[in-house]
Amino acid sequence: MTERTGYPDGTPCWVELTTPDTAAASAFYGDLFGWSCEDLSEQTGRYTMCSVDGRPVAALTLQTGPSAQPGWNVYLATSDIEVTAAKVEVNGGKLLAPPTAEPGFGHYAVAADPAGASFGLWQADPFIGSQLHSEPGAMCWHEINTVDGRAVDAFYRALFGYEQEQIGDGAGFDYTVWQLDGEQVCGRLKMTEEWAGVAPHWMTYFAVADCDTAASRVPGLGGELAHGPFDSAYGRMAVVGDPFRAPFTLCRLPDEQRG
Structure with missing residues (x-):
């Protein structure tokens, strides 16, 4: 754990x-x-x-x-x-x-x-925040979805000195991974025209043992399945919303990244 x-x-x-x-x-x-x-x-x-x-x-x-x-x-x-x-x-x-x-x-x-x-x-002082990470039911990743990638990268880098690496093509898929002392801690995605009407926001990813099973349960609990499940290099994911349409992402991490 x-x-x-x-x-x-x-x-x-x-x-x-x-x-x-x-x-x-x-x-x-x-x-x-x-x-x-x-x-x-x-x-x-x-x-x-x-x-x-x-x-x-x-x-x-x-x-x-x-x-x-x-x-x-x-x-x-x-x-x-x-x-x-x-x-x-x-x-x-x-x-x-x-x-x-x-x-x-x-x-x-x-x-x-x-x-x-x-x-x-x-x-x-003394509460540190989440006492679990990358375990089922706990947060496992965060990313900022924004309309201005360069400005946002520069802003957060000024606050915390992140090392920022472009892993997308910088055009159709503009994504930077932010690291501290060589460890990936969060990321930034530039929203495209497909995101029209969506305000910039931080997205929280929660780890689950089985993404497909968790995603299939969301509608029955009063939430909504917005996208997925789908495979990625960082695990199997699904973007969902709770009963009040607060968005978050379910993620079944690859075995080597799980706690």
């Missing part, structure tokens, strides 16, 4: 789902991934911790405000949130929520990159 005790700066370390109904989302993801979901907000449904075998892997937050949209939000680890947050606006992004302490957990901030995709920053 791939347990995590920490994350290097710039590594996706935690995910939270913004949803209009945490109880319904708990039922969906609990059935799909086997999550145990616990409301930590005195039965208000505003913050629900989701775990696999007692280890936190994700959280559900109650959507507030008419402009909020259901979706998965990624947090990037930082050992100094004040320094990282200060780099956001000088490099073309926008700081949406300044560094804030969560006593007993850590510090967070929320920002948007130059193309408008939002993301979080997380400084552990």
